[in-house]
Amino acid sequence: MRQIVLDTETTGIDPAEGHRIIEIGCVELMERQPTGRHYHVYINPEREVEEEAISIHGITNEFLADKPRFAEIANEFLAFIDGAELVIHNAAFDVGFMDSEFARLKPVRKVVEHCGVLDSLAIARRKHPGQKNNLDALCKRYGVDNSNRELHGALLDAEILADVFLLLTGGQTALSLDASGDGEEGSLAIRRLPADRPALKVVRATAEETSAHDEFLDLVEKAAGASVWRGATS
CATH class of the missing domain: 3.30.420.10 (Ribonuclease H-like superfamily/Ribonuclease H)
Known part of the structure; x- marks a missing residue:
């Protein structure tokens, strides 16, 4: 636009x-x-x-x-x-x-x-x-x-x-009207990440961590009934 x-x-x-x-x-x-x-x-x-x-x-x-x-x-x-x-x-x-x-x-x-x-x-x-x-x-x-x-x-x-x-209107936290993007020190400047940047690394829980999490939810359910967390993560 x-x-x-x-x-x-x-x-x-x-x-x-x-x-x-x-x-x-x-x-x-x-x-x-x-x-x-x-x-x-x-x-x-x-x-x-x-x-x-x-x-x-x-x-x-x-x-x-x-x-x-x-x-x-x-x-x-x-x-x-x-x-x-x-x-x-x-x-x-x-x-x-x-x-x-x-x-x-x-x-x-x-x-x-x-x-x-x-x-x-x-x-x-x-x-x-x-x-x-x-x-x-x-x-x-x-x-x-x-x-x-x-x-x-x-x-x-x-x-x-x-x-x-x-x-x-959101979307940026800072702006410089210098099209080169090289704002002076202390000035506001937009810096967009390049489109070809590497994808963010997704760190998944290990089997041991997942097992420990399930054991914790078992204790929650035993004390308080059904756990909303188990439904959200299933």
């Missing part, structure tokens, strides 16, 4: 009020393995970024002035995510903004027409009900290093969310 871990930064909190996307960050996973491919772009929103939003992500109007508009990157962005399952923390927020951006273009497109969507926040809430499940809280819970996250940033948050998502 191809999954794209995605995050956006915006000019404000509500696309219905004309707020726009200013940054998109994506990290690609294939069969739950980081491929090393990512998509990252800053976007001129064609409007002012609210001061409250700037205090969160640090992206200023001056910085965005010479960046491409969404219409200019829409096709390459859609080509990157097309056919994948998007993994997004609080998916309704980001999908709402992406749909709002696509609605300004012709033909009008919706994210769900091209991608599946998996909300990692909903997964975290089911797994940890009644607890904080924002990205910082999940990093602390799962031991993911987010020390570089002084401000929100779409690509950095997507990379961190990829770590958290794989730990949250």
Whole structure:
């Protein structure tokens, strides 16, 4: 399965009020393995970024002035995510903004027409009900290093969310987004065993051990009646 871990930064909190996307960050996973491919772009929103939003992500109007508009990157962005399952923390927020951006273009497109969507926040809430499940809280819970996250940033948050998502959904105990698998000391790193590894050795009980076990079960049955262990091992 191809999954794209995605995050956006915006000019404000509500696309219905004309707020726009200013940054998109994506990290690609294939069969739950980081491929090393990512998509990252800053976007001129064609409007002012609210001061409250700037205090969160640090992206200023001056910085965005010479960046491409969404219409200019829409096709390459859609080509990157097309056919994948998007993994997004609080998916309704980001999908709402992406749909709002696509609605300004012709033909009008919706994210769900091209991608599946998996909300990692909903997964975290089911797994940890009644607890904080924002990205910082999940990093602390799962031991993911987010020390570089002084401000929100779409690509950095997507990379961190990829770590958290794989730990949250099981199957790995650690992750490195370095496709080579050579994580730095102290960083998280997935290391899968090779498919051609030798089979595990099966150690069976000897005849003497089996006889001793049967004698022990005889004593159990004499004292307490039928033994569930004998039924399980017969």
